[in-house]
Amino acid sequence: MYTFKEIIAKKRSGKALKKGEIQSFVSGICSGAISKQQISALLMAIYLKGMNQVETTELTKAMAFSGKVLDLSRYDTPTVDKHSTGGVGDKTSLVLIPLMATCGLKMAKLSGRALGHTGGTLDKLACFSGIRLDLGVSEMHQLLASVGCFISGQTAEMVPADKIMYALRDQTGTVSSLPLIASSIMSKKIAGGAKYILLDVKVGTGAIFNDLSKSRSLAEWMVMIGKSLGRPTRAVLTSMNQPLGNAVGNCLELAEALQTLKGGGPEDFRRLCFYLGHQILQLSGITETEADSQILMSTKINSGEALRKFKEMIAGQSGNTSCFDDPASICPGDHEPVVLKAIKSGFVASIDTKAIGIRSMEAMEPTENEALDLKAGIILHKKIGEKVERGDNLPSIYGRDMRKLKLLSASLREAFTIMEYKTDPSPLIIDLVS
Numbered sequence: 001m002y003t004f005k006e007i008i009a010k011k012r013s014g015k016a017l018k019k020g021e022i023q024s025f026v027s028g029i030c031s032g033a034i035s036k037q038q039i040s041a042l043l044m045a046i047y048l049k050g051m052n053q054v055e056t057t058e059l060t061k062a063m064a065f066s067g068k069v070l071d072l073s074r075y076d077t078p079t080v081d082k083h084s085t086g087g088v089g090d091k092t093s094l095v096l097i098p099l100m101a102t103c104g105l106k107m108a109k110l111s112g113r114a115l116g117h118t119g120g121t122l123d124k125l126a127c128f129s130g131i132r133l134d135l136g137v138s139e140m141h142q143l144l145a146s147v148g149c150f151i152s153g154q155t156a157e158m159v160p161a162d163k164i165m166y167a168l169r170d171q172t173g174t175v176s177s178l179p180l181i182a183s184s185i186m187s188k189k190i191a192g193g194a195k196y197i198l199l200d201v202k203v204g205t206g207a208i209f210n211d212l213s214k215s216r217s218l219a220e221w222m223v224m225i226g227k228s229l230g231r232p233t234r235a236v237l238t239s240m241n242q243p244l245g246n247a248v249g250n251c252l253e254l255a256e257a258l259q260t261l262k263g264g265g266p267e268d269f270r271r272l273c274f275y276l277g278h279q280i281l282q283l284s285g286i287t288e289t290e291a292d293s294q295i296l297m298s299t300k301i302n303s304g305e306a307l308r309k310f311k312e313m314i315a316g317q318s319g320n321t322s323c324f325d326d327p328a329s330i331c332p333g334d335h336e337p338v339v340l341k342a343i344k345s346g347f348v349a350s351i352d353t354k355a356i357g358i359r360s361m362e363a364m365e366p367t368e369n370e371a372l373d374l375k376a377g378i379i380l381h382k383k384i385g386e387k388v389e390r391g392d393n394l395p396s397i398y399g400r401d402m403r404k405l406k407l408l409s410a411s412l413r414e415a416f417t418i419m420e421y422k423t424d425p426s427p428l429i430i431d432l433v434s
């Protein structure tokens with residue numbers, strides 16, 4: 001058996017690690033037997049030399065079972081988890097989780113907080129005062145049995161190896177490694193226990209990878225890992241070349257998700273929700289054709305059932321549901337936004353999605369002694385391909401501190417490129433990997 005030092009040296013010289021070596025390294029990470037320096041050295045060796053698909057699957061398995069796993073095998077109905085690799089304005093989980101639960105699925109959604117410039121589903125749900133986002137395993141089961149869905153952070157005992165490795169990847173510049181990203185995401189999905197997994201892998205200026213071939217490889221690897229660990233998995237490659245929908249920011253996005261659950265919402269966001277919903281329904285055997293899925297989802301939305309399911313889930317997680325009757329209460333009505341106006345006419349040719357994400361986060365940042373401003377964020381009035389007249393509103397930016405908003409708004413000007421000729425946005429739904 002190799003020592004930890006020898007395992008690091010083996011990977012440094014580009015050799016493939018064996019199952020036993022990967023398992024002993026991961027258990028050493030969790031037991032504290034391996035120093036942070038050694039973990040960091042192995043992460044850098046993996047970053048530079050890569051891992052093949054077999055090694056990545058073994059790493060995923062070792063990480064997934066490094067702590068507690070949810071056992072959802074007791075349910076007769078299919079259990080599903082859905083994951084996005086992170087985007088700007090991506091609030092699809094808020095619509096899809098209750099919508100899919102009304103279609104007869106058990107939706108066990110383990111979510112995260114904001115990461116870099118991308119928003120986190122848990123932060124959006126935090127707009128419901130009092131909501132519990134740290135459910136214990138028995139509460140998760142109670143909600144699945146009674147409501148059919150929950151959205152929660154993973155428990156502290158789940159996937160401890162990922163917590164340690166992710167923190168060190170962040171400090172050592174080794175985040176953007178395909179095997180490390182694939183194993184980090186898939187270990188959490190495997191530990192989440194759902195039988196079926198749908199992945200939304202973003203591509204573009206606001207995504208982990210701007211490059212389509214890298215995003216495609218990530219999608220293919222994650223699908224392969226899921227399948228080889230007995231979890232039927234599909235991935236959809238979708239564009240993050242502009243924010244999804246019009247709202248970016250926690251409560252603003254929640255308001256947009258509520259509109260969509262009521263049958264409205266921006267066209268691109270609604271289309272993506274329906275497409276992802278169809279993939280989930282087909283993967284789990286509820287429907288066969290896209291037409292069947294569309295009819296089922298439209299019925300659940302038009303009848304108000306999907307919205308009621310969302311309210312039931314929020315109440316089940318102890319959240320205040322008054323905004324379902326009074327939508328204005330979640331909107332940032334107390335302060336007027338600062339509005340950035342176009343200084344020339346033309347068509348929006350591109351939007352720097354990452355910059356929109358960063359400015360929205362900055363608008364939310366608390367000043368001394370204040371809490372994070374969940375109502376802060378950005379509403380886009382124009383998206384790629386739309387006609388703009390000089391003086392038209394581009395984005396509105398919301399928050400508590402007008403001075404800060406004016407500075408942020410001015411810096412947003414560079415995020416919009418306006419050209420004389422119309423450019424169509426890149427397709428929202430790029431490809432399906434199954």
Ligand code: URA
Pocket residue numbers: 085086175180181182184185
């Ligand atoms: N999300 C994760 O959970 N892990 C990564 O490595 C990247 C995105």
